[in-house]
Amino acid sequence: MTDRAAPDDGSGATTPRRLSTRETAERLGVKPETVYAYVSRGQLSSTRAPGGRGSTFDAAEVDALARRTGRREPPPAPGDLVFRTGVTLIEDDRYYFRGVDATELAREYAYEEVAEWLWTGELRPGIRFTAPDEALAAARGAVDALPAHSSPTDRLRVAVIAAASADPFRFDLSREAVLTGARSLVPTLVGALPPAAGGTGEQPEGQGARERPEEREAGLARQLWSKLTARPADEPFVTALDGALALLIDHDLAASTLAARVAASAHAHPYAVVSAGLGVLEGPLHGAASGLAHRMLAEVLERGSAVPVVADHLRAGRRVPGLGHRLYRTEDPRAQALFTLLAKVPQAAGALAAARDVVATTARHTPLPANVDLALAVLSVSSGMAAEAGETVFAVSRTAGWIAHALEEYGERPLRMRPSGQYCGPRPPQPLPAAADAPSWLSAP
Known part of the structure; x- marks a missing residue:
């Protein structure tokens, strides 16, 4: 000020x-x-x-x-929204969770362990999140009632609402209550998703096939694997998926996270906070961006070269998906880390080479390094996942980040995110509007 x-x-x-x-x-x-x-x-x-x-x-x-x-907030730059947060720092082309390099955390620890660290600042090796039976049954029932063409994000939004209805304590915003709910919500979202098309398994009539009992005891990445692809779980691939989940947990005040914090500022319960985040995530400029990269990468593999594919994008006036990021001058560190994990997966070699071809081809026109959407596309294309799989990974992972920001926001002054609108409409007083004439076809005999 x-x-x-x-x-x-x-x-x-x-x-x-x-x-x-x-x-x-x-x-x-x-x-x-x-x-x-x-x-x-x-x-x-x-x-x-x-x-x-x-x-x-x-x-x-x-x-x-x-x-x-030490309570003073740093003055924001003109036109910027700036909020104090101890969750994520993005600086010098790296990003950090609570001051620790996020890519190192993802390399050393599983998704649940990194999420717990982000929420509490405590590392609990081997922690596993489990879904309560009542919440899981409610979420599955709601998801199974959706049309077959529903998107994964549609299913996740409905699953969140159903899980909320099964939790009578959702309005308790104390730290421990929020953490307890968060540890159950994430696996409930995964458990509510139907298996990928082509999967096997017996199921009751009218119900989607679900994971085997041993999968529920495994880590979240292995549970999610069968929801994304019909291929058998391959350890290097599951490790890469787990790494992607850990890398994507948070990324400062991205659009969906800002929406989540606005909801938390109004003291909405954590399920509503996650719903707010999911509502923004579905945009093509945010969580859905990996699907565009998936389709492009699949086309590169089909045509055998990135040159005609990149040329088609440029000719149509479209930006090439999976390249560049406004917060990084060099390659997105999340992409770097995920590419490293995928380099250890033999089945990913072709898609990885295609991604590098896209980067090199585009560099002839404009040098743009890869971002995490391109790395997610390599994972989804090489493992036989659908184009929307990256969006699902993003949404499940980022749920933990939204909860971390909600925990912070609950401790702030309520409703502090109330900007004033700059009215640019007609100045009052204006006359009452007259009713429009009915269309002629309505009065026809």
């Missing part, structure tokens, strides 16, 4: 800048009632505002208190 110039008292000197209660609360990053608590404790002095309405505070004294308490 930039201080306005203080008024001149006529002697050439200026009086100290005074802040209103609201301005003081914003500068300290606290609620207005906390400002008066500081006054009652002698940490801040106040003066009755002219006219007797409210109090004013010395700006220098407020700044000194902000430095002592």
Whole structure:
């Protein structure tokens, strides 16, 4: 916040800048009632505002208190939304979860372990998330009622709503309650998905085939594998899938995460927070981007070269999917890490070479490094997954990140994300609108 110039008292000197209660609360990053608590404790002095309405505070004294308490929020750049967060840092073409290199975490630990670290700051080796039977039954029933053509994101959104209805404690926003719900929600989402087309397994009539009992005891990546492809689980592939899940958990305030934080700011329960994130994720510029990269990569393999495929994109005025990222000058570190995992999978060699061909071919026109959507496309194409599989991986993984941000937001001042609209419509007063004439075909005999 930039201080306005203080008024001149006529002697050439200026009086100290005074802040209103609201301005003081914003500068300290606290609620207005906390400002008066500081006054009652002698940490801040106040003066009755002219006219007797409210109090004013010395700006220098407020700044000194902000430095002592460490509560002051850094001023945002003009036009930017900036919020304090201890979840993810993106800096110097790397990204970090709670200060630890996220790619190293994904290389060393399973998805559930990284999620637990992000939520609590504690590493719990071997932790497994399990879905409660009641929530899983509700989610499966709701998902099975959807039309066959429903997208994976459709199914996940419905599964979240069904799981919420099965949890009578969902409105408890205490930290432990939120964590308990989060540990059950993620496997419930995976368990509610039907197996990939072509999979095997006996199932009751009208119900989708589900994972075998031993799969429910395995890690989340192995549970998700059978929902994405009919091919048998191959250990190197499952390891790559697990790595993708861990790498995608969070990425600072991406569009879906901002939506999740807005919901949490209104004290929506965690299931509603995840629903908000899923609603934004489905856009082609966010979670669905990997599907575009999948289709492009499949075409490159079919045609035997990236040259005609990239040329077709450029001729049509379309950007080449899976390339470039506004936050990284070099290759997306998530792509680097996932490419490294996929290099250990013999079946992925062809798709990996095709991806490198896309990067090299595009570089003749504009040098754009690979992003994580291209790496997800290599995983999905080489393992026989559908084009939407990358979006499913993204959504399941990012659920943990949305919960991490919700935990932070629940501790902030409620409803702080309330921007003001800049009205550009007709100025009032305007006359009441007249009813439009009915179309002639309505009055025809």
